Amino acid sequence: MKKIIVTGSNRGIGHSIAEYLAKKHYGIIMVDYDSSINETGSQMNDLYGNVEGIQCDVSSYEKCEKAFSNVDRSEVYGIVNNAGINRDVMFKNMTYEQWDAVIKTDLYSMFNVTKQFINSMIENNSGRIVNISSASWNGNIGQANYSAAKAGAIGFTRTLARELGKYGITSNAIVPGFIKTPMTDSMPDKIKEKFIEKIPLKRIGTPEDVANAVEFLMKGESGYINGILLDVGGGMIL
Numbered sequence: 001m002k003k004i005i006v007t008g009s010n011r012g013i014g015h016s017i018a019e020y021l022a023k024k025h026y027g028i029i030m031v032d033y034d035s036s037i038n039e040t041g042s043q044m045n046d047l048y049g050n051v052e053g054i055q056c057d058v059s060s061y062e063k064c065e066k067a068f069s070n071v072d073r074s075e076v077y078g079i080v081n082n083a084g085i086n087r088d089v090m091f092k093n094m095t096y097e098q099w100d101a102v103i104k105t106d107l108y109s110m111f112n113v114t115k116q117f118i119n120s121m122i123e124n125n126s127g128r129i130v131n132i133s134s135a136s137w138n139g140n141i142g143q144a145n146y147s148a149a150k151a152g153a154i155g156f157t158r159t160l161a162r163e164l165g166k167y168g169i170t171s172n173a174i175v176p177g178f179i180k181t182p183m184t185d186s187m188p189d190k191i192k193e194k195f196i197e198k199i200p201l202k203r204i205g206t207p208e209d210v211a212n213a214v215e216f217l218m219k220g221e222s223g224y225i226n227g228i229l230l231d232v233g234g235g236m237i238l
């Protein structure tokens with residue numbers, strides 16, 4: 001059974017990725033710091049089989065070491081580093097805590113989780129790493145912390161692509177544009193309308209739009225795609 005770890009999967013894009021991949025008969029390890037992840041995992045297991053939930057704050061290396069200690073490394077085929085938060089504020093007003101929380105959750109988490117499984121993926125001589133970046137990687141007002149983390153995710157992705165290709169492991173990034181999730185639901189309607197105006201397809205993306213792209217990269221047939229940024233933004237360029 002090929003198992004895929006999906007971080008930040010209790011809701012939003014991560015949940016959709018986990019469900020999409022479970023429907024395609026991958027085993028799924030859903031990871032989230034929300035304590036309802038065990039229940040979410042068990043509900044998904046009832047629906048699709050071979051799904052479990054693990055509670056873990058992926059911004060902490062020590063917590064990742066502990067939370068994943070019982071996972072059978074030999075079964076882990078893929079990692080989707082999706083967990084992320086934003087703390088949007090103009091840089092002149094940004095606190096150290098807002099900077100630190102976003103960098104630790106959106107960037108350090110990729111190291112913390114990938115590091116747990118990389119040696120076994122190398123031994124297996126196959127694997128898929130998919131990192132969820134953001135169109136904001138290119139720089140966006142009010143997002144110095146988030147843009148820095150998401151740009152860091154791209155450097156991380158492309159370096160792993162170069163280092164790990166020889167072990168049959170691919171590393172790619174998805175760059176979502178403006179996607180309807182609890183993260184974006186809280187934005188004021190006026191800002192949402194402005195974003196939609198900038199999108200050539202004139203609609204907000206769905207978590208399933210992103211999940212479909214992840215599933216494409218997971219496929220065996222996608223094994224020659226390595227080190228790319230796959231834009232899922234309806235043509236929006238920030």
Ligand SMILES: NC(=O)c1ccc[n+]([C@@H]2O[C@H](COP(=O)([O-])OP(=O)(O)OC[C@H]3O[C@@H](n4cnc5c(N)ncnc54)[C@H](O)[C@@H]3O)[C@@H](O)[C@H]2O)c1
Nearest residue numbers: 008011012013032033057058082084134176178179181183
């Ligand atoms: N929604 C968008 O428009 C959009 C656009 C571009 C990129 N993204 C990225 O997609 C990813 C998912 O975003 P979303 O919109 O679904 O967000 P969301 O807030 O709806 O869901 C994020 C999930 O991650 C979990 N999480 C947060 N911090 C965690 C931690 N430290 N450890 C474990 N779990 C944690 C949350 O509990 C939640 O379940 C994020 O990396 C985000 O930056 C989202």
